Amino acid sequence: MDNFQIETAQNVSIYQNVAGIxxxxxxxxxxxxxIIAYFFVTIFLIGAFVSDSRDEWEVISFFMVVNLPVYLYSLLFETFWDGKTPGKNAMNLKVVKLDGSKxxxxxxxVRWILRVIDIxxxxxxxxxxxxxxNDxxxxxxxxxxxxxxISLKKRASLRDNLLVEIPDHYVPTYPQVTVFNDKDMQTIKTLYTNARKNANHNVIVKLSDKMKAMMGVDPEEKPFDFVNRVIADYNYYTQQ
Structure with a gap:
């Protein structure tokens, strides 16, 4: 399946992979x-505990109420489980908006109503x-x-490389990180990590200068701290 680009509420571009058929x-x-398992369990329980003397319509009404979760299955799960159902969760899938909003x-x-036609x-x-x-x-x-x-599993490689640990109450400093996308940040993090590992200060200085120019900022932080902060800020905004 193809991938597509969305923008988060902070205007950060993220590439998502469409789930395969x-x-x-x-x-x-x-x-x-x-759903089938739940359906048969309810039939068994109704047969075991509902008296034969009850009115037929009363039994039917009770059956429909008990099986209401079956009819609302996808709607309830997707609404309260961040776009997932048990099946989607097992396959690492999730419903998302194309415009990047939640x-x-x-x-x-709307998805649930049109299941009648679709499915x-x-x-x-x-x-x-x-x-x-549809692409x-x-x-x-x-x-x-x-x-x-989308398939969360397919995005794991790039996103795992980008992810850094952020404190629960982290406060970002540079909203200008929205000028970058996932691919840009992957390049930045790779250069930064290699330069840090090899104690190559000149690379970090040049990288910092390039990032400042692209972001239009003039920070007081040292190049090392600035690049590190931008990587953390980008992770903060893309995880919102």
């Missing part, structure tokens, strides 16, 4: 098996076709909601 189908299968209830609701009525046929034809891996529900499903 195979991964999404496996995630769907896991969720489907969980999906809200409205986005998840239920067409037995998943429409969803598969639209995902394959952002969107089914109809995603197109309407402005979302897609």
């Amino acid at each position: 195979g991964e999404r189908l496996l995630a769907f299968l896991i969720d489907f098996l969980i 999906p809200g209830f409205g986005s998840f609701f 239920t009525i067409s037995t998943g046929g429409i969803a598969v076709v639209t995902i394959l034809l 952002k891996g969107q089914r109809l529900g995603d197109m309407a909601a402005g979302t897609t499903v």
Whole structure:
């Protein structure tokens, strides 16, 4: 599948990898098996504990209420689990907005409503076709909601190299780090790490000067501290 670029709320460009159709189908299968298991458990419990003397419509109403989580499965999980369901979590997938903002209830609701067309009525046929034809891996529900499903696993290599440990109450200094993207920061961190390892102060000074020019800042920090701070600030903003 293709990747695409989004911008965070802080205007930092991040490249995301669209989840493959195979991964999404496996995630769907896991969720489907969980739903089926829950469905049969409720049938067993109703049969075991509901009296035969009860009115038929009363039993049906009770059955529908008990199985409400089945109907709302994807909506509830995606809303309260940051765009994930158990199946998506198992496959390291997540629903995100194309514009970089965090999906809200409205986005998840639109995706859920259009599942009727995407998956239920067409037995998943429409969803598969639209995902394959769309370069952002969107089914109809995603197109309407402005979302897609990404693979967190596929991004691990680059992002793991960029990640640095940030304190819980970290306060960033340079919002200008938004001029960089993941690839820029990877280059900066590699140069910085190698220069630090080899005690090559000149490389860090030149790197610092280049970064200052690109960011339009004139910090009082020493080059070593400045580059280190920018890397930390970038991580802070891209993780929000």
